[in-house]
Amino acid sequence: MTDGWNIVVCVKQVPDADEVSIDPETGILNRADAEAVMNSPDYNAVEAALEVRDVVGGTVTAVTMGPASADEVLQVAVGMGADNAVLLTDRAFGGSDTWPTSLALARAAEELDADVVFGGEETTDSSTGQVPPGIAAHNDWAQLTYVEGLEPRPEEDRLVAKRDVEGGYERVAADLPVVVAMEFGENEPRTAGLHRKIYAETDFEPVEWSAADIGVEDEVGLAVSPTQVGGMATAEPVPREQEMVEGVEELADHIVEVL
Amino acid sequence: MAAGADADTAADVEAHSDVWVFVEQHAGDVAGVTWELLGKGRELADQKDEDLVALVMGEAVRETDIPEEAIARGADRVLVADDPAFEPYRADPYGEQFRHLVEVRKPDIALIGGTHTGRDFAGRVAVPTHAGLTADTTELEITDEQYEMRRPAFGGDALATIICPNHRPQMSTVRPGVFDAPEPDESQEGAVEDVEVVVGEDETLTEVLEREVGDVADITDAEIVVAGGMGLEGDVDPLWDLADLLGGEVAATREVVEEGWIEPARQVGQTGKTVRPKLYIAVGISGAIQHVEGMDDSETVIAINNDANAPIFENADYGIVADYADVLPELIEILRERLDAQEVTA
Numbered sequence: 138m139t140d141g142w143n144i145v146v147c148v149k150q151v152p153d154a155d156e157v158s159i160d161p162e163t164g165i166l167n168r169a170d171a172e173a174v175m176n177s178p179d180y181n182a183v184e185a186a187l188e189v190r191d192v193v194g195g196t197v198t199a200v201t202m203g204p205a206s207a208d209e210v211l212q213v214a215v216g217m218g219a220d221n222a223v224l225l226t227d228r229a230f231g232g233s234d235t236w237p238t239s240l241a242l243a244r245a246a247e248e249l250d251a252d253v254v255f256g257g258e259e260t261t262d263s264s265t266g267q268v269p270p271g272i273a274a275h276n277d278w279a280q281l282t283y284v285e286g287l288e289p290r291p292e293e294d295r296l297v298a299k300r301d302v303e304g305g306y307e308r309v310a311a312d313l314p315v316v317v318a319m320e321f322g323e324n325e326p327r328t329a330g331l332h333r334k335i336y337a338e339t340d341f342e343p344v345e346w347s348a349a350d351i352g353v354e355d356e357v358g359l360a361v362s363p364t365q366v367g368g369m370a371t372a373e374p375v376p377r378e379q380e381m382v383e384g385v386e387e388l389a390d391h392i393v394e395v396l
Numbered sequence: 397m398a399a400g401a402d403a404d405t406a407a408d409v410e411a412h413s414d415v416w417v418f419v420e421q422h423a424g425d426v427a428g429v430t431w432e433l434l435g436k437g438r439e440l441a442d443q444k445d446e447d448l449v450a451l452v453m454g455e456a457v458r459e460t461d462i463p464e465e466a467i468a469r470g471a472d473r474v475l476v477a478d479d480p481a482f483e484p485y486r487a488d489p490y491g492e493q494f495r496h497l498v499e500v501r502k503p504d505i506a507l508i509g510g511t512h513t514g515r516d517f518a519g520r521v522a523v524p525t526h527a528g529l530t531a532d533t534t535e536l537e538i539t540d541e542q543y544e545m546r547r548p549a550f551g552g553d554a555l556a557t558i559i560c561p562n563h564r565p566q567m568s569t570v571r572p573g574v575f576d577a578p579e580p581d582e583s584q585e586g587a588v589e590d591v592e593v594v595v596g597e598d599e600t601l602t603e604v605l606e607r608e609v610g611d612v613a614d615i616t617d618a619e620i621v622v623a624g625g626m627g628l629e630g631d632v633d634p635l636w637d638l639a640d641l642l643g644g645e646v647a648a649t650r651e652v653v654e655e656g657w658i659e660p661a662r663q664v665g666q667t668g669k670t671v672r673p674k675l676y677i678a679v680g681i682s683g684a685i686q687h688v689e690g691m692d693d694s695e696t697v698i699a700i701n702n703d704a705n706a707p708i709f710e711n712a713d714y715g716i717v718a719d720y721a722d723v724l725p726e727l728i729e730i731l732r733e734r735l736d737a738q739e740v741t742a
């Protein structure tokens with residue numbers, strides 16, 4: 138592969154974690170009030186994708202599945218340096234759990250002839266972390282999750298990753314194509330240069346694909362989703378004394394009390 | 397493959413029964429969350445009058461005492477898939493073997509530890525079998541013959557109930573420390589069965605080049621936890637001193653773990669461990685929702701932070717607004733004297 142790798146990076150639009158509130162009467166989440174932002178772990182995914190492109194050559198295509206307004210997260214990715222972007226948007230996607238979500242992204246990755254697909258560790262809204270392994274499973278591709286660092290080996294058509302495992306680490310070599318989920322916080326995402334940022338927000342237009350464009354119109358949405366959200370409640374805060382003490386002696390009293 | 401081909405054919409729900417628990421082991425060491433899941437699984441199997449089945453994969457695991465221990469921890473049956481392809485762990489052979497067993501034996505529910513291993517391969521079972529996969533369940537109960545899985549979302553601000561009406565198995569990952577592990581009971585009886593191995597080295601997509609794993613600390617059962625945050629700026633020695641003095645374990649926030657100041661196995665929170673100690677002392681921790689989620693069930697929480705507005709104080713019983721560097725040495729001094737005095741009088 139002389140002309141580098143086709144790199145795809147999946148980014149998701151989520152409500153700003155600090156601004157989500159829940160209506161105490163209805164128990165319904167006020168996602169609409171919160172500003173929509175790019176999922177913070179996805180910055181690490183975009184950065185990793187760009188770093189691999191810088192070493193191996195090729196292109197980085199950012200992909201998101203969401204409403205038309207989700208093109209904002211594609212602008213973020215393009216601002217950081219992604220070459221192209223695809224917006225998967227269709228009413229048919231509504232109500233999808235991780236099974237059809239990862240199917241749609243898997244088909245898009247196939248359509249883009251991806252060698253490597255990057256994703257974040259998990260999202261800050263529904264946080265399943267199941268989408269990247271789901272993409273790999275739908276396509277029967279290799280996967281590398283909780284990745285701390287990467288060594289591309291284009292001459293072998295392989296990608297080697299350092300993975301975080303309980304009690305240590307491992308280095309795993311995967312055959313291409315491969316899906317990589319970066320561990321959150323493991324690299325320093327670059328900031329968008331001013332010119333690139335202006336380009337991303339003004340001239341740049343993502344490609345738009347419907348469910349039919351990737352051949353999944355009958356395989357997405359609520360109807361094919363095995364899981365359903367049956368209800369949502371505000372997590373009740375645990376009642377605490379919330380007593381402030383003046384001195385260390387008093388603090389010691391409370392500790393000895395418990396012992 | 398063609399997982400999508402039968403996308404809208406729901407499973408024959410009636411044909412599925414039994415509670416399965418995945419036994420996570422690496423080179424013969426079993427991850428503690430396994431025993432927690434067997435404890436919960438036993439409860440569910442008794443309620444449904446079904447079998448609790450433990451699934452062990454690895455190389456030469458048949459000769460270890462893992463199958464027997466699974467029985468002592470509640471399993472009625474243990475399925476063993478023994479092959480060099482399963483050691484060390486890789487997602488593709490684990491997923492493929494588990495998928496095969498699920499398709500042939502049709503469990504109603506399968507519980508998998510929410511570790512980096514379990515969260516890695518669970519999707520490779522759920523996708524091809526079109527099973528429902530719930531992430532990070534913290535409460536699990538049966539209502540009208542149907543499993544209801546509750547899980548935190550939005551960093552822990554909300555608790556969502558996930559159901560899986562038309563697909564089987566109902567799968568879920570569960571983070572370590574969420575359920576209680578029962579003590580083993582050697583008088584329990586059960587059957588161990590070797591299963592057909594359906595994967596071979598030729599079909600694997602990955603190769604483990606190197607694996608470096610040391611002792612893994614287990615903080616989930618600690619009665620006393622002394623946890624440190626970014627406010628310590630890496631000065632973690634006083635945490636260890638305080639934990640040693642009180643006979644407790646040291647824990648940390650995710651940021652501290654990322655800095656490498658404290659090992660990852662000691663991370664508390666949404667993406668780490670859940671702890672339920674009698675006493676949780678939070679030092680230089682802001683109290684982000686993702687952290688609080690992992691320590692909210694502590695009996696008594698004490699917070700030391702130099703910012704009176706830090707959210708950790710809303711989640712604490714007793715708090716002191718001060719620099720940790722002033723508080724900890726004095727606190728250790730006072731506690732040492734008091735504990736010595738107690739020992740003398742005792």
Ligand SMILES: Cc1cc2nc3c(=O)[nH]c(=O)nc-3n(C[C@H](O)[C@H](O)[C@H](O)COP(=O)(O)OP(=O)(O)OC[C@H]3O[C@@H](n4cnc5c(N)ncnc54)[C@H](O)[C@@H]3O)c2cc1C
Binds near residue numbers: 179242263
């Ligand atoms: C409260 C709640 C709980 C839920 N619980 C479950 C559950 O337990 N099981 C289940 O199957 N579904 C669940 N869902 C549905 C699930 O949230 C959606 O399918 C969601 O679109 C994808 O899951 P995630 O946000 O957890 O992604 P994760 O798997 O956490 O995301 C990991 C990475 O995948 C990529 N990615 C994820 N989504 C997209 C996207 N739309 N576009 C581009 N890239 C993406 C990103 O790189 C991201 O960093 C739940 C939904 C809600 C509202």
Ligand SMILES: Cc1cc2nc3c(=O)[nH]c(=O)nc-3n(C[C@H](O)[C@H](O)[C@H](O)COP(=O)(O)OP(=O)(O)OC[C@H]3O[C@@H](n4cnc5c(N)ncnc54)[C@H](O)[C@@H]3O)c2cc1C
Binds near residue numbers: 259648686690700701
């Ligand atoms: C998807 C996702 C998953 C996450 N999972 C987890 C998780 O499992 N666990 C977790 O912990 N976090 C998790 N986080 C990160 C979390 O959001 C917070 O960023 C993190 O908990 C903050 O760590 P901290 O309290 O150590 O640091 P900070 O928020 O920086 O707080 C440091 C505190 O120390 C205080 N301080 C400073 N100097 C002193 C001093 N001299 N004396 C006393 N106090 C001092 C400050 O006032 C401040 O309150 C997750 C985030 C995401 C996005």
